[in-house]
Amino acid sequence: MLKKLLILFLLISQSKAINYIEKLRYSISNEKDRYVLDFKKNIKKKYIKLKKRKTYFCFYIRRAKLSSKFPKAKYFYSSKIVKKIKVYRRYNPKICFFLKRKDYILNYFTYKNKLVVDLFRKDIEAKKTRERRKYAKKLKKEKKFIVVLDPGHGGFDSGAVWPIKSYHPYLKEKDIVLKFAKLIKKYLEKYGNVKVILTRKKDKYVSLYERSKIAADYGADLFVSLHVDSYPRSYKISGITIYIASPKYKKYSQKMVRVFYTAPRPIKVVFEKLAPDITYSFSDDLAYNLKRYIKRVYKGKVKVKRHNKNIVVLRTPGRPSVLIELGFITSRYDRRFYTDKRKMKKLAKAIAQGIYAYLRRFYHQKTCYTKKLVYQVKKGDTLWKIAQKFNVSIFKIKSWNNLKSYILHPGEKLYIYKKVCD
Numbered sequence: 001m002l003k004k005l006l007i008l009f010l011l012i013s014q015s016k017a018i019n020y021i022e023k024l025r026y027s028i029s030n031e032k033d034r035y036v037l038d039f040k041k042n043i044k045k046k047y048i049k050l051k052k053r054k055t056y057f058c059f060y061i062r063r064a065k066l067s068s069k070f071p072k073a074k075y076f077y078s079s080k081i082v083k084k085i086k087v088y089r090r091y092n093p094k095i096c097f098f099l100k101r102k103d104y105i106l107n108y109f110t111y112k113n114k115l116v117v118d119l120f121r122k123d124i125e126a127k128k129t130r131e132r133r134k135y136a137k138k139l140k141k142e143k144k145f146i147v148v149l150d151p152g153h154g155g156f157d158s159g160a161v162w163p164i165k166s167y168h169p170y171l172k173e174k175d176i177v178l179k180f181a182k183l184i185k186k187y188l189e190k191y192g193n194v195k196v197i198l199t200r201k202k203d204k205y206v207s208l209y210e211r212s213k214i215a216a217d218y219g220a221d222l223f224v225s226l227h228v229d230s231y232p233r234s235y236k237i238s239g240i241t242i243y244i245a246s247p248k249y250k251k252y253s254q255k256m257v258r259v260f261y262t263a264p265r266p267i268k269v270v271f272e273k274l275a276p277d278i279t280y281s282f283s284d285d286l287a288y289n290l291k292r293y294i295k296r297v298y299k300g301k302v303k304v305k306r307h308n309k310n311i312v313v314l315r316t317p318g319r320p321s322v323l324i325e326l327g328f329i330t331s332r333y334d335r336r337f338y339t340d341k342r343k344m345k346k347l348a349k350a351i352a353q354g355i356y357a358y359l360r361r362f363y364h365q366k367t368c369y370t371k372k373l374v375y376q377v378k379k380g381d382t383l384w385k386i387a388q389k390f391n392v393s394i395f396k397i398k399s400w401n402n403l404k405s406y407i408l409h410p411g412e413k414l415y416i417y418k419k420v421c422d
């Protein structure tokens with residue numbers, strides 16, 4: 001009896017676990033295609049399997065059923081990438097995308113009840129990268145720092161909201177962080193030698209892949225992601241937390257370098273090994289600078305933490321990167337920084353100051369190294385002339401080259417060591 005009941009229970013719970021795929025939405029632009037499958041309930045990524053072939057790719061979705069309204073096949077004439085989407089089986093469906101081209105980048109993720117499929121054109125992505133690099137080069141020539149600010153969430157992803165579970169919350173994390181980002185940009189650019197690039201300027205969802213690609217393309221000097229915390233279990237919890245990635249995710253960031261960094265071969269190899277270390281050691285420094293300035297305007301707790309989770313945006317190698325949780329939306333004290341303009345400005349300014357304090361330290365701390373030069377003695381050269389030419393002393397030239405006398409012979413090679421600073 002118990003066994004039978006158990007089976008019955010399992011059957012019921014299984015049928016309950018079935019999720020309905022209700023709609024297919026899409027937006028097609030010159031830059032990318034986005035296809036969104038709307039499920040009735042939240043969807044877990046583990047129920048979705050992807051199989052890629054040359055001219056198509058398919059999603060195998062388990063524990064799901066198509067709703068009756070869902071089209072069996074749909075053609076996309078305006079898309080440059082997708083020819084049609086075809087559905088096989090209504091139960092545990094296989095949904096296939098047939099392609100017009102092979103040079104595309106596929107990035108898919110689940111968010112609540114959505115499966116989002118982003119398709120980028122490789123040629124357009126490469127063009128974007130080239131343009132960003134060109135612009136970054138110009139900025140570097142003008143001796144400007146490049147800071148990438150990343151307001152989290154956006155579009156269908158509101159992030160934390162207040163009041164919690166309200167259908168019409170008056171505070172949304174996505175709006176708060178965008179406001180902060182714009183203010184921080186304003187304050188930072190006032191210094192004159194900083195250019196701030198935002199990963200999003202509007203209320204739209206930018207995938208994590210795109211966010212870290214922006215930082216990599218611009219060769220940003222640093223990366224700051226902005227978020228707001230929420231702790232519904234206790235409204236008393238408040239505080240600002242500055243997260244830096246934990247070194248245990250080092251190998252992931254090394255992988256990211258391989259994906260993004262396209263320097264000439266020899267440099268590339270060195271950079272791949274070095275970049276994650278730069279991120280980890282320098283992020284610490286940036287985080288403590290931020291803490292120092294935030295504490296001046298924010299009287300609650302300010303903590304620096306290593307993030308346990310493997311966060312994509314903290315894996316932008318080669319540069320310091322931090323993620324700031326700008327207080328808790330559930331805390332009355334913290335909410336004042338989202339509603340009171342004066343307070344918001346103060347906090348944004350402190351963050352700008354913290355970032356700039358970090359940058360300035362590096363600005364003055366030039367990297368110097370000794371360069372070994374080889375000079376071939378010409379007819380009529382004297383030690384004095386050569387010393388003048390390289391702005392070094394005669395005695396140094398003598399000692400570097402073990403010269404016993406002042407007499408030089410044309411064709412003779414001399415080593416000169418010069419200190420060079422970037």
Ligand SMILES: [Zn+2]
Pocket residue numbers: 152153159160173226227228
């Ligand atoms: Zn967030």
